[in-house]
Amino acid sequence: MGDVIATYQVYARPGSLEKKAEDIALGLTIGSWTALPLLEQKQLLKHKGRVTALQEFYDDEHPNRFGEVRCEISIAYPTYNFTFDIPAILTTVFGKLSLDGEVKLLNLEFDNEDLSRFPGPKFGIKNIRSKLNIQDRPLLMSIFKGIIGRDIHFLREQLRDQAMGGVDIVKDDEILFDVNISFEDRIIAGKEILDEVYEKTGKRTLYAVNLSGRTMDLVDKAKHASELGADALLFNVHTYGLDMLQTLAENNEVQLPIMAHPAYSGAYTSSNFYGVAPDLLLGNLTRLAGADFSLFPSPYGSVAMEKEKTLAIARQLTEENGLNQAFPVPSAGIHPGLVPLLYHDFGNDCIINAGGGVHGHPEGAAAGVRAFRQAIDHVIQQNTHRATKAQELEAALAKWGGTS
Amino acid sequence: MGDVIATYQVYARPGSLEKKAEDIALGLTIGSWTALPLLEQKQLLKHKGRVTALQEFYDDEHPNRFGEVRCEISIAYPTYNFTFDIPAILTTVFGKLSLDGEVKLLNLEFDNEDLSRFPGPKFGIKNIRSKLNIQDRPLLMSIFKGIIGRDIHFLREQLRDQAMGGVDIVKDDEILFDVNISFEDRIIAGKEILDEVYEKTGKRTLYAVNLSGRTMDLVDKAKHASELGADALLFNVHTYGLDMLQTLAENNEVQLPIMAHPAYSGAYTSSNFYGVAPDLLLGNLTRLAGADFSLFPSPYGSVAMEKEKTLAIARQLTEENGLNQAFPVPSAGIHPGLVPLLYHDFGNDCIINAGGGVHGHPEGAAAGVRAFRQAIDHVIQQNTHRATKAQELEAALAKWGGTS
Numbered sequence: 072m073g074d075v076i077a078t079y080q081v082y083a084r085p086g087s088l089e090k091k092a093e094d095i096a097l098g099l100t101i102g103s104w105t106a107l108p109l110l111e112q113k114q115l116l117k118h119k120g121r122v123t124a125l126q127e128f129y130d131d132e133h134p135n136r137f138g139e140v141r142c143e144i145s146i147a148y149p150t151y152n153f154t155f156d157i158p159a160i161l162t163t164v165f166g167k168l169s170l171d172g173e174v175k176l177l178n179l180e181f182d183n184e185d186l187s188r189f190p191g192p193k194f195g196i197k198n199i200r201s202k203l204n205i206q207d208r209p210l211l212m213s214i215f216k217g218i219i220g221r222d223i224h225f226l227r228e229q230l231r232d233q234a235m236g237g238v239d240i241v242k243d244d245e246i247l248f249d250v251n252i253s254f255e256d257r258i259i260a261g262k263e264i265l266d267e268v269y270e271k272t273g274k275r276t277l278y279a280v281n282l283s284g285r286t287m288d289l290v291d292k293a294k295h296a297s298e299l300g301a302d303a304l305l306f307n308v309h310t311y312g313l314d315m316l317q318t319l320a321e322n323n324e325v326q327l328p329i330m331a332h333p334a335y336s337g338a339y340t341s342s343n344f345y346g347v348a349p350d351l352l353l354g355n356l357t358r359l360a361g362a363d364f365s366l367f368p369s370p371y372g373s374v375a376m377e378k379e380k381t382l383a384i385a386r387q388l389t390e391e392n393g394l395n396q397a398f399p400v401p402s403a404g405i406h407p408g409l410v411p412l413l414y415h416d417f418g419n420d421c422i423i424n425a426g427g428g429v430h431g432h433p434e435g436a437a438a439g440v441r442a443f444r445q446a447i448d449h450v451i452q453q454n455t456h457r458a459t460k461a462q463e464l465e466a467a468l469a470k471w472g473g474t475s
Numbered sequence: 476m477g478d479v480i481a482t483y484q485v486y487a488r489p490g491s492l493e494k495k496a497e498d499i500a501l502g503l504t505i506g507s508w509t510a511l512p513l514l515e516q517k518q519l520l521k522h523k524g525r526v527t528a529l530q531e532f533y534d535d536e537h538p539n540r541f542g543e544v545r546c547e548i549s550i551a552y553p554t555y556n557f558t559f560d561i562p563a564i565l566t567t568v569f570g571k572l573s574l575d576g577e578v579k580l581l582n583l584e585f586d587n588e589d590l591s592r593f594p595g596p597k598f599g600i601k602n603i604r605s606k607l608n609i610q611d612r613p614l615l616m617s618i619f620k621g622i623i624g625r626d627i628h629f630l631r632e633q634l635r636d637q638a639m640g641g642v643d644i645v646k647d648d649e650i651l652f653d654v655n656i657s658f659e660d661r662i663i664a665g666k667e668i669l670d671e672v673y674e675k676t677g678k679r680t681l682y683a684v685n686l687s688g689r690t691m692d693l694v695d696k697a698k699h700a701s702e703l704g705a706d707a708l709l710f711n712v713h714t715y716g717l718d719m720l721q722t723l724a725e726n727n728e729v730q731l732p733i734m735a736h737p738a739y740s741g742a743y744t745s746s747n748f749y750g751v752a753p754d755l756l757l758g759n760l761t762r763l764a765g766a767d768f769s770l771f772p773s774p775y776g777s778v779a780m781e782k783e784k785t786l787a788i789a790r791q792l793t794e795e796n797g798l799n800q801a802f803p804v805p806s807a808g809i810h811p812g813l814v815p816l817l818y819h820d821f822g823n824d825c826i827i828n829a830g831g832g833v834h835g836h837p838e839g840a841a842a843g844v845r846a847f848r849q850a851i852d853h854v855i856q857q858n859t860h861r862a863t864k865a866q867e868l869e870a871a872l873a874k875w876g877g878t879s
């Protein structure tokens with residue numbers, strides 16, 4: 072058993088931070104040190120938090136507090152102090168501390184032995200690519216639109232349209248719950264439609280169905296989805312907690328890739344001064360807990376995140392750490408004209424995810440999907456030879472613009 | 476079925492917000508409206524989000540963006556759109572929106588019928604007071620200190636000391652997990668010590684044991700605690716999600732009051748621009764989900780929260796809404812000299828909660844408890860007659876200062 076190293080951002084006057092850092096390291100572990108008798112120090116040493124790094128960035132001043140600069144503190148927390156579950160880890164490293172003024176949790180590092188105690192993605196990029204038999208390009212995903220209040224026929228039509236266009240994955244909207252159309256009915260209808268399209272076109276489309284409801288029902292629902300032949304689960308993990316994602320990922324009767332939706336995560340990743348860094352939450356922890364896909368705002372769309380932050384998320388999802396890789400899914404406001412930028416930033420192993428950019432195509436959703444597929448092909452082919460743009464893509468570029 | 480009304484804070488130029496508010500109301504419900512055929516508008520009307528209020532505070536300008544003022548938008552979300560669970564509600568009202576720039580969720584309002592679908596506190600202030608047979612004063616709680624890495628004998632001694640001083644409740648530290656001393660052993664030892672103290676002194680002390688571990692084990696652990704005769708559960712709800720608190724509160728085999736710890740909540744309540752208002756999270760939702768006690772930083776201690784925010788939390792925990800009331804527990808850095816301030820702010824129905832302020836007393840933890848009990852008695856008696864200060868209180872005031 073090793074340490075979990077947590078890195079924090081705080082602002083302080085240069086040279087003033089050492090004591091505060093030591094206080095955190097002690098306060099979140101054994102409480103006090105210097106006052107203890109030598110024998111007790113010896114007994115408690117393996118439980119003691121230690122400051123392992125302290126950096127001051129002199130040119131990065133606080134926007135509102137004169138003389139304070141950005142600092143990063145790293146503290147090693149012995150895993151002896153907690154059961155190895157995410158709630159215990161988060162409580163230890165950022166429980167009380169999250170309430171203690173301007174401090175942001177930037178990252179958590181685990182040694183290799185501890186990393187292997189997390190499930191990671193059950194399928195990961197490699198197995199999802201095999202499922203779809205697509206190796207050499209980003210995948211394309213589209214989203215149902217305006218499904219709330221509609222019936223199963225409306226869903227079937229939309230799903231058929233998107234699949235007929237040749238999309239790789241269709242996902243439920245994250246705000247679609249099991250009211251008008253039940254979870255089970257969506258899975259059954261999805262399977263029927265997608266099998267029918269496969270017979271017609273030879274193209275396999277996966278459907279990620281929104282797993283929602285009460286915490287204690289999720290595992291049974293996920294198992295049932297697995298039995299019914301669902302393709303993948305969408306999961307609003309941040310309204311349940313990362314441990315629930317891990318629970319689903321670890322369950323062997325849930326043989327489905329899990330797509331982590333970032334709903335509600337902005338509540339604790341958006342501030343530059345408080346909360347948790349987006350790449351830690353939507354990258355590192357989401358992957359460790361077992362998501363096969365992680366959605367996050369792209370740098371270009373309607374709901375935008377800074378490019379640097381999105382690249383850090385993608386890095387945490389895909390870098391070598393002994394666990395399967397998870398697909399980065401930069402999302403929101405994506406149209407075909409953005410495909411070259413997304414490809415440039417995220418490379419081959421990402422998912423192009425579009426809602427309005429598919430459904431808003433002048434010739435309908437199937438054409439919208441084709442425009443995206445053409446944009447993807449075009450950007451891939453540009454690497455090898457001069458490609459000509461196809462008709463649906465031209466129409467999309469005329470509507471939304473872009474550099475494809 | 477009615478609406479859930481969510482109120483948000485945004486900053487905008489006066490007069491510019493109406494369209495944005497409408498876009499949110501539509502975007503988080505049926506997606507589009509004006510483009511729909513009349514028949515579909517008719518079908519979807521009951522699913523449509525509606526802007527119900529829009530206020531601009533002209534004298535409350537954004538600190539960094541010239542000309543933008545603080546605004547509050549209220550939107551009614553039909554409960555037809557979701558299953559009535561907290562993850563679905565949070566995803567609907569603040570899922571994608573939490574990622575969409577500078578927006579803070581201030582409050583959620585439910586109609587009476589919907590309120591009654593939440594469990595609320597199983598015991599509440601009234602039944603906890605009956606359990607302890609204390610009606611006429613704030614309760615006193617103390618916390619174990621420096622328990623990490625220690626053994627059961629250390630815990631027994633500390634618990635006995637605190638109980639012998641006459642404390643009403645002792646709670647585990649939130650960072651004490653089931654490693655060195657098991658959950659079961661703590662409950663059994665706690666019961667033994669506290670029964671022994673009761674026989675000696677006639678004073679009943681309750682022990683809140685930290686319920687931790689994997690999500691799927693929590694209900695069984697809580698039931699087991701109930702069977703073993705535990706007094707109360709401490710729960711780091713924000714690392715699990717509010718639905719898990721609700722699950723514990725709704726379970727009839729868990730006959731224990733639940734104390735919600737605010738660990739990790741600062742990650743999404745601390746920013747003035749992003750996240751969730753502290754009184755919504757630690758007050759309103761914590762009570763609806765079923766906590767009997769809610770801890771939060773007091774305005775006076777080492778980890779401080781603005782007074783106005785702490786009063787708003789206490790209000791949400793105690794105001795009449797048809798559910799039981801939950802105890803406000805202003806915490807962190809409390810010493811006996813602060814008791815008059817806490818009593819002034821939070822009144823009779825609150826809990827005075829101290830760690831260092833008990834254990835750091837010059838004459839030890841039992842004296843530390845007596846000093847607090849004396850401070851409480853003193854402030855109560857001051858309302859009726861002139862009281863004299865007792866010895867332990869004098870020693871505490873000499874050490875920490877204060878106006879008692």
Ligand SMILES: [Mg+2]
Binds near residue numbers: 214244245246571
């Ligand atoms: Mg959506």
Ligand SMILES: [Mg+2]
Binds near residue numbers: 167649650
């Ligand atoms: Mg503590």
